[in-house]
Structure formats: structure tokens, C-alpha cells
Amino acid sequence: MNYEIAYALGFHPWEDAAEEPAFVEAITRLFEDEERGREAPYGRALDLGTGSGIWGIELARRGWEVTGVDNVERVLDRARDRVDEEGVEMELVHGDVTDLRGAGIETGYRLILDTGTFHGLARSQRAAMGREVDAVAASDATVLLLAWEPRWRGPLPRGASRREIEEAFPDWTVTDVGPSNFVAPRPVELLMRPEEHWYRLRRDESTP
Ligand SMILES: C[S@@+](CC[C@H](N)C(=O)[O-])C[C@H]1O[C@@H](n2cnc3c(N)ncnc32)[C@H](O)[C@@H]1O
Numbered sequence: 001m002n003y004e005i006a007y008a009l010g011f012h013p014w015e016d017a018a019e020e021p022a023f024v025e026a027i028t029r030l031f032e033d034e035e036r037g038r039e040a041p042y043g044r045a046l047d048l049g050t051g052s053g054i055w056g057i058e059l060a061r062r063g064w065e066v067t068g069v070d071n072v073e074r075v076l077d078r079a080r081d082r083v084d085e086e087g088v089e090m091e092l093v094h095g096d097v098t099d100l101r102g103a104g105i106e107t108g109y110r111l112i113l114d115t116g117t118f119h120g121l122a123r124s125q126r127a128a129m130g131r132e133v134d135a136v137a138a139s140d141a142t143v144l145l146l147a148w149e150p151r152w153r154g155p156l157p158r159g160a161s162r163r164e165i166e167e168a169f170p171d172w173t174v175t176d177v178g179p180s181n182f183v184a185p186r187p188v189e190l191l192m193r194p195e196e197h198w199y200r201l202r203r204d205e206s207t208p
Pocket of ligand 1: 003004014015048049050051052053054055069070071072075095096097098114115116117
């Protein structure tokens with residue numbers, strides 16, 4: 001999927017998820033699970049393929065110290081505006097998820113969020129993203145990754161299976177898989193059949 005063109009055309013239907021109560025409820029529950037038993041500030045969070053920053057901003061509002069990364073400069077401008085409007089602190093970095101260290105991303109991230117980037121990458125890019133996440137994640141980090149069930153969808157993301165996710169994150173354990181509850185508009189649902197799931201991965205199996 002060419003996000004540069006999509007954003008230039010104003011095509012970003014994934015942002016509609018923020019208006020979908022069932023989706024918001026599911027993602028909020030995931031965030032709450034990572035925060036349970038702790039006090040804010042919760043530590044560093046990395047929003048991979050942050051887009052206009054919707055979910056990174058939500059994490060910042062909840063008390064995470066957030067960095068958002070995207071490789072499309074145009075959408076980072078929108079993210080900057082949104083950050084200003086919301087009055088939160090969030091670092092925004094122009095960079096590629098396959099070379100986080102090259103983009104200046106440091107280490108110690110306790111939460112890594114991906115709402116729709118990994119599942120559109122090629123296999124070698126996914127492996128590179130997995131390696132980069134390994135390099136910047138804290139030892140007790142969690143990855144929350146959203147992926148469609150894999151199938152050919154033309155220029156749209158192919159999706160990723162659990163096995164493909166595990167292949168890119170060989171040192172991590174998938175602890176939970178659940179529906180995202182996103183209900184796409186009817187024509188989109190029929191055409192793309194996203195069947196979207198959340199995957200929660202933990203690096204350190206000894207902590208829940
Ligand atoms: C489906 S959109 C999701 C955006 C945002 N996370 C959201 O939920 O609103 C995927 C995002 O990943 C970004 N992206 C795709 N490939 C990337 C890469 N290799 N490195 C950095 N960002 C990438 C795109 O520019 C786009 O903003």
C-alpha cells in the first residue's frame with residue numbers, strides 16, 4: 001500500500017476506528033491491562049507507523065511517554081497539529097520501522113504499539129521490524145499489534161497470520177489474540193474482509 005499517495009489523496013479510513021465504540025473499547029482494555037497495578041507515568045511507549053498520531057496521543061494522555069514514528073512526512077505534519085491541539089507531549093520522528101535505530105530511536109520502550117503497519121510490510125521488512133523492536137524494547141516489554149487475516153487485497157495490506165508474526169518476533173511469545181471489533185463500512189467489509197485481530201506479545205514470559 002502506498003501511504004504517501006493515500007495521505008496525499010486524503011484516504012485514511014483506518015482513522016475511522018477512533019469513532020468506532022467497539023474498537024475503542026477493545027484497544028482501551030488492552031491499554032488498561034498494560035497499566036494495571038502501576039501508577040502513571042507508565043514508561044516509554046513507541047507507536048510504530050503512528051500516522052496522524054491518534055493512538056500515540058491516547059497513550060500520552062493516559063500517562064505514557066510516547067514516541068511516534070512514521071515514514072510519511074505529510075502525515076507527521078497532521079500528527080504535530082493534533083499533538084498541539086490535544087496539548088499532550090509526544091515525540092514525532094520521521095523514520096522507517098525497519099530501521100528504528102537509524103532514525104535515532106533509543107532503547108527502553110515498555111510498550112510497542114502497531115495499529116496496521118506490520119501487516120502491510122513485505123516479509124523481509126517484517127523481519128527487520130522485528131529485529132529493530134528487539135533492539136529498542138525494554139526487557140519486560142509488550143507489543144500490541146493489529147493485523148488482518150492474510151489474503152490478497154490488491155494494493156491494500158495483505159494481512160499477517162499468527163505464524164508470520166511469530167516468525168518476525170522469534171524471541172517473543174504471543175500471549176493473547178482477540179478481535180479488534182472494528183466494523184468497517186459495509187462495502188469495505190465485503191470487499192476487503194479485514195477480519196482484524198489484536199496480538200499481544202511478551203518478551204519476558206515470566207511476567208504476565
Ligand atoms: C494503516 S496506517 C495506521 C496509522 C495509525 N497507526 C492509525 O492507526 O491511525 C499505517 C501507517 O504506517 C505507516 N508506515 C507504513 N510503512 C512504514 C514503514 N516502513 N516505516 C514507518 N511507517 C510506515 C504509514 O505511513 C501509515 O501511517
